[in-house]
Amino acid sequence: MISQKEYTKRRRKFAKKLPAGSIALFLSALPKERSNDTEYPYRQNSNFYYLSGFKEDNAALLFVKTDKACKSYLFVQKKEPAMELWTGKRLGVEAAKELFDVDDVFSFEELRKQLTAFGNGIQSFYYDFKEDEGRIAPLKQELKNLRSCHNAAEIVARARLIKSAAEIKLIKKALAITKEAHHRAMQCSKELSYEYELQAELEYVFKKNGAYSDAYTSIVACANAANTLHYISNDNRLLKKELILIDAGCEYEYYASDITRTIPVSGKFTKAQKELYSLVLDVNKAIIEMIRPGILRSELQEKSEELLCRGMVKLGILHGNVSELLEAKAHKKYYPHGIGHWMGLDVHDECPYKDEKGKEIPLQAGMVLTIEPGIYIDQDDKSVPKKYRSIGIRIEDDILVTKKGFENLSFDIVKEIKEIES
Numbered sequence: 001m002i003s004q005k006e007y008t009k010r011r012r013k014f015a016k017k018l019p020a021g022s023i024a025l026f027l028s029a030l031p032k033e034r035s036n037d038t039e040y041p042y043r044q045n046s047n048f049y050y051l052s053g054f055k056e057d058n059a060a061l062l063f064v065k066t067d068k069a070c071k072s073y074l075f076v077q078k079k080e081p082a083m084e085l086w087t088g089k090r091l092g093v094e095a096a097k098e099l100f101d102v103d104d105v106f107s108f109e110e111l112r113k114q115l116t117a118f119g120n121g122i123q124s125f126y127y128d129f130k131e132d133e134g135r136i137a138p139l140k141q142e143l144k145n146l147r148s149c150h151n152a153a154e155i156v157a158r159a160r161l162i163k164s165a166a167e168i169k170l171i172k173k174a175l176a177i178t179k180e181a182h183h184r185a186m187q188c189s190k191e192l193s194y195e196y197e198l199q200a201e202l203e204y205v206f207k208k209n210g211a212y213s214d215a216y217t218s219i220v221a222c223a224n225a226a227n228t229l230h231y232i233s234n235d236n237r238l239l240k241k242e243l244i245l246i247d248a249g250c251e252y253e254y255y256a257s258d259i260t261r262t263i264p265v266s267g268k269f270t271k272a273q274k275e276l277y278s279l280v281l282d283v284n285k286a287i288i289e290m291i292r293p294g295i296l297r298s299e300l301q302e303k304s305e306e307l308l309c310r311g312m313v314k315l316g317i318l319h320g321n322v323s324e325l326l327e328a329k330a331h332k333k334y335y336p337h338g339i340g341h342w343m344g345l346d347v348h349d350e351c352p353y354k355d356e357k358g359k360e361i362p363l364q365a366g367m368v369l370t371i372e373p374g375i376y377i378d379q380d381d382k383s384v385p386k387k388y389r390s391i392g393i394r395i396e397d398d399i400l401v402t403k404k405g406f407e408n409l410s411f412d413i414v415k416e417i418k419e420i421e422s
């Protein structure tokens with residue numbers, strides 16, 4: 001759990017970045033319709049949640065900074081028994097005042113009115129530029145002296161780069177559940193017939209352990225399907241002699257996990273599968289070993305490209321001089337994606353890769369990123385030895401940067417060939 005004290009600290013840190021004479025507004029996520037009269041399960045906006053810890057819909061967090069002080073106000077849905085009968089209990093204004101350490105709590109309906117009241121003398125308006133303009137435009141009208149708008153999300157995104165001890169604990173909890181799910185998949189793949197059955201086994205473990213949801217739609221891709229990077233239909237047969245790429249991770253108390261394992265359906269790798277798998281595994285481990293404060297993600301990217309390219313030449317997938325192949329980006333055909341990304345409240349955590357001056361941000365203790373090298377060989381690629389075609393392999397771990405180097409948060413999700421086979 002994230003304590004109220006920590007939310008207060010986050011708001012203070014955010015408030016410090018605001019100039020006097022400004023207002024910052026964060027809105028709760030909008031519910032999303034799935035089809036007529038049915039909605040997707042509600043998921044709070046990550047930035048709003050990061051600063052408030054409030055999970056309900058129709059809510060807002062407002063910062064008002066004058067040259068004297070910065071105050072924060074929460075807006076929540078008021079109690080309404082007739083509506084609560086349908087959509088569940090609401091906390092309401094009075095209880096929110098007790099629970100949340102803000103200067104005051106108002107009903108969400110009062111947002112415009114309060115903006116008018118606070119807006120006097122306010123020149124700068126900070127809000128998330130990803131927000132729908134239709135929601136923001138009427139609010140802007142309440143700020144009569146408004147001169148400039150700024151992206152509040154950028155400030156939060158920088159703060160979200162460094163995870164607190166409590167956040168790391170939640171990521172570890174998400175990973176403990178995800179570990180159980182992947183291990184279950186390894187145990188039961190040979191008894192199942194379709195990818196979606198395996199998906200069900202993974203997601204059963206997520207739900208059974210109190211994870212709110214998957215952190216992203218699970219990818220369960222057998223054989224050539226693994227060569228579609230965002231394959232989510234998961235409706236192919238599990239073919240006995242093939243591999244399955246499983247990219248699945250749960251979200252626990254709003255924090256993501258993001259794990260890929262590639263396993264043989266039958267439980268045993270063939271010789272060709274082993275050759276490719278060992279290459280990706282060696283690269284996964286070599287890149288993780290490089291992680292320490294000060295190193296750049298682009299250095300990890302470059303090294304992963306070099307190692308994979310070199311390995312592919314050895315296996316006869318690429319032909320020629322490694323430096324020239326790298327220069328020509330020939331390896332990109334088989335390793336087209338990045339080595340990894342920030343992870344936290346969002347699986348692709350909305351944090352910057354560059355500082356305010358446009359310079360790449362080096363890794364620092366407290367950052368969490370994925371390391372996920374892969375090789376993807378299409379079934380129709382005649383330039384590659386036949387034994388490697390239809391194979392797609394990715395091995396993805398979640399890594400915490402520490403003062404001394406790194407902690408592999410997913411170290412105990414098995415990935416060695418022998419461990420997977422047993």
Ligand code: GLY
Nearest residue numbers: 216247258347372
């Ligand atoms: N599961 C999404 C990713 O690996 O980036």
Ligand code: MN
Nearest residue numbers: 258370372396
């Ligand atoms: Mn990832």
Ligand code: MN
Nearest residue numbers: 247258259396
């Ligand atoms: Mn992934």
